[in-house]
Amino acid sequence: MESITRRELLKRTAALAVGSSLLLNRPVTAWANEKEATSKVVLIRNQKLFANGSSPDLAICEQMLDEAVRTLTGKEDTAAAWASIIKPNDVVGIKTNAWNSLPTPPELNDILKARVQNAGVKEEDVSVDDRGVKTNPVFQRSTALINIRPMRTHAWSGVGSLIKNYIMFAAKPSDYHDDSCAPLATLYELPAVKGKSRLHVLVLFTPQFHHLAASTFSEEFTWKYSGLAVGFDPVAVDSVGLRIIEAKRREYFREERPLNPPAKHIALADTRYHLGTSEPSRIELVKLGWDADTYV
Amino acid sequence: MTNVLYNVLHLPVGLFSENPYRTTTMRDNICLFVILLFCYSCPSVYIHAQKVNLMNQLPEQYQSYKATEWLDFTGEALYDYINGGAELYLSYGLNGMTGCKYNGEGLPQITVEVYEMTAPKNAFGVYTQSRDKEESDYGQGSQTYDDFILFWKDRYFVIVTTQKATPESRDALRYLASLVEKAIPGEGEIPALVGELPEENRVPGGYLYFHHYIWLNAYLFIADYNIADISDQTDALLAKYGDADARCYLLLVQYPDKAGAEAAGEKLKSKFAPELSPANPVIRLEDNTWFTLRVKENKLSAVFNGNSREQVENLYQSIYK
Numbered sequence: 001m002e003s004i005t006r007r008e009l010l011k012r013t014a015a016l017a018v019g020s021s022l023l024l025n026r027p028v029t030a031w032a033n034e035k036e037a038t039s040k041v042v043l044i045r046n047q048k049l050f051a052n053g054s055s056p057d058l059a060i061c062e063q064m065l066d067e068a069v070r071t072l073t074g075k076e077d078t079a080a081a082w083a084s085i086i087k088p089n090d091v092v093g094i095k096t097n098a099w100n101s102l103p104t105p106p107e108l109n110d111i112l113k114a115r116v117q118n119a120g121v122k123e124e125d126v127s128v129d130d131r132g133v134k135t136n137p138v139f140q141r142s143t144a145l146i147n148i149r150p151m152r153t154h155a156w157s158g159v160g161s162l163i164k165n166y167i168m169f170a171a172k173p174s175d176y177h178d179d180s181c182a183p184l185a186t187l188y189e190l191p192a193v194k195g196k197s198r199l200h201v202l203v204l205f206t207p208q209f210h211h212l213a214a215s216t217f218s219e220e221f222t223w224k225y226s227g228l229a230v231g232f233d234p235v236a237v238d239s240v241g242l243r244i245i246e247a248k249r250r251e252y253f254r255e256e257r258p259l260n261p262p263a264k265h266i267a268l269a270d271t272r273y274h275l276g277t278s279e280p281s282r283i284e285l286v287k288l289g290w291d292a293d294t295y296v
Numbered sequence: 297m298t299n300v301l302y303n304v305l306h307l308p309v310g311l312f313s314e315n316p317y318r319t320t321t322m323r324d325n326i327c328l329f330v331i332l333l334f335c336y337s338c339p340s341v342y343i344h345a346q347k348v349n350l351m352n353q354l355p356e357q358y359q360s361y362k363a364t365e366w367l368d369f370t371g372e373a374l375y376d377y378i379n380g381g382a383e384l385y386l387s388y389g390l391n392g393m394t395g396c397k398y399n400g401e402g403l404p405q406i407t408v409e410v411y412e413m414t415a416p417k418n419a420f421g422v423y424t425q426s427r428d429k430e431e432s433d434y435g436q437g438s439q440t441y442d443d444f445i446l447f448w449k450d451r452y453f454v455i456v457t458t459q460k461a462t463p464e465s466r467d468a469l470r471y472l473a474s475l476v477e478k479a480i481p482g483e484g485e486i487p488a489l490v491g492e493l494p495e496e497n498r499v500p501g502g503y504l505y506f507h508h509y510i511w512l513n514a515y516l517f518i519a520d521y522n523i524a525d526i527s528d529q530t531d532a533l534l535a536k537y538g539d540a541d542a543r544c545y546l547l548l549v550q551y552p553d554k555a556g557a558e559a560a561g562e563k564l565k566s567k568f569a570p571e572l573s574p575a576n577p578v579i580r581l582e583d584n585t586w587f588t589l590r591v592k593e594n595k596l597s598a599v600f601n602g603n604s605r606e607q608v609e610n611l612y613q614s615i616y617k
Contacts, residue, residue, distance in 0.1 A: 100405075155381045216444045
């Protein structure tokens, strides 16, 4: 991937006769490569997810996740869908995210664990963890990983993404911080991770689209999007989530307000590290459920 | 070590007071004076002592809240606390972070974080990264939300945050923020370059001070690499002008010398607008916006996204009025 400037984007945009503002403040698109491969992402939303208060409705969480996985796998039956993802002899680590202010909802961790066990995996062979993955015995002997986390803006990587969620497998996470976390996709080459990812779930229940400083959190900068994005390609799922965050920022600020710094690690995961697909035109996005203000 | 330094720096009161077990001699006093002179003249010791003093200002208890975890991180150890978020502070220059977590039965947790930057300009820089509006309820500039208060004062950037905004937690936020503010005795200078930003049509609170290239893209995407040679040796400002639907941006960078500014100007020109020339100093780009880039003495200024040649030229000229 070559380095890129605003001017180069302008020239490309002019050549493509595409609306300029979106591309200019979303250089992810310009960084993307031009290969033909496509990735499927299922985006499912339910307007009633928070009908009973601030916690998501458990039954709706189950329905959303099951329908998304069935659609992703092309199976009509939930058990069959999971059977195509997890085998009974697998040892499964569910890599969650425990960030205090916006963790993976525990309901989703529990549902995933139950679905893995329903697929025949013994209880002692499945574990949910975040910061302890390097020393967790189940993760240490894992044959399969399920990656789940909420998306939020981040002070150095642009967004906290599925790609970034494997940072806890690194011996020294700061080794991946160079150039605003550009090399995050190389986490997928770590022995504890390589070839093990079976499913990626980006939680978009209440995404965080803005923050101040590095460790603040305000509900004012979240909204009830009530969605899940699910896929086999973490880059494609992150790319969809990123577009949603960026669209919300445009709506909220009423002007272009690019992520600071830009979430370049998502596009670079495609163009430099070939982990997956970031270019929207090469993502087969299947949208299910509530369709108001979907943003993608 | 922290406690030792703290004790040493608080020795004057203890040692010069009456001691029932020995008499202080003139030689003792001279030795002590030399030790204290050394300690107070050594910046790192002085800084550390002030940090310790700030910690001492935080209460063990407030209302139903009790201090449950004291925080003290320096350098890369901050990664253990906020992982990649630490880079924001490290990119400006950080001595360390101290603070405390408060918990109470049935109450949302409150966290106080005091980031001690290497210089006031760096605390100011982090603050300019962290503001959406103009406020100064605390320190030299602050932002108050239901869930958190942040402010800068002297070389400190302070965040007081709660897991959930409730009447009790909001009250505690305000109390703790005021306490830390009062514990910081001095004020820091804003970088002089800020005074050179034209004020007319500038968006309130709409400028950023930095000296790491990553922040060049804060308001609009400019380049994904260090296209303007921004470093710890430079002061850089990015400012917004005009209404949201007709916004333009001024980049103003001060280099250590004229040669540095000229080299950076050449680099930016060659990568961004090679057609610029003394005869053609303002050009129209492919999206019909106007752009200029000039170097004067040791400063580089560039205007992006201008709506007209006149607007760009006027904004540039107003820097040097």
